[in-house]
Amino acid sequence: MPVFFQHQINDTTRLGIWKIEETESFFKGNVPLHRDVTHPHKRLQHLAGRFLLQFLFPDFPYELVQIADTRKPFLANDQYHFSISHGGDYAAAIVSRDQRVGIDIEVIRPLVGQLVPKFLSENEAAQIGNESQLERSTLMWSTKECVFKWYGEGSVDFRKHIQLQKITPDTVEVFFTKTDQQLQVQYRQLDQLILAWVVG
Template structure:
């Protein structure tokens, strides 16, 4: 059972899973399967739910609703959660206190070519064409998008990054502004050899 890492913050519990198991393992543990068509997508879908169950035993999967904008949530808001996956990793954050968002991304060369689509000129200077920093910034914007939860956000215009600071060789803090709500947010980042992750 390759739990990659699990930790708690003042408001949430986070876990990362490295997927090496079969689809049958997750389905047997959960008591249900996945309706995704692609085998890899089924693994990602099930591993994310498995992590929810790991963090919150007895998680009420039957009460999950998908919002009109595609965000999975509990109707009674008794628990806030966010799921992300980038094969072979899945990540989950849960909180009983506030809205949350998380994103994990395995490093891919193509992000260097695509950075101008989601990074402003100023943000590109901050990232300095570094794959880890660019990927982490993408994760931070995705996590903030999930935290916001209301869609219709331009990653370049509506989520400007003020700073990205490495606090340790693997930890970072990312300051961003969510223009839709005029909210200044600080996201946490994790930089690993094969992936980056950010959460709020």
């Protein structure tokens, strides 16, 4: 069973990464496809993400998942709060019984460096430094992406609304101006992957 990484955050919140090695038929026998996904690899990612929800919490009712206008998946009764992300051959998910959550997984690759002016303020870009630039900029992107998913209501300017304040070896302090909230994003670098998540 290709569980690449698993973490019990607290009694009510768990996350995991699934390395996708199965065929589509494996997932289709276990989870429904909620929307038309035409690209085969994206369809596999979609199915793996939903499979992971029930792997983390066996009573997760994925057949009741709905998609908001903002494209955020949710359960109408808030029985669980959850977030899903995909990158390359990996799917990541975080599930909580009682707290809003967001997760993002990124494969470290050069493309993110070209996007820096689109998602970082000038002050944030100055924090990238000379060493491990690719890893640092990927972490900053992943941090903002997981906060965006945590918020879930769309209309977020990554440069203006998600302000990165301090980066430590396993957390990023973030101020989210749309709700005037201080958030602590946790992260891990696992091989060529950056995983970032927020609970609160």
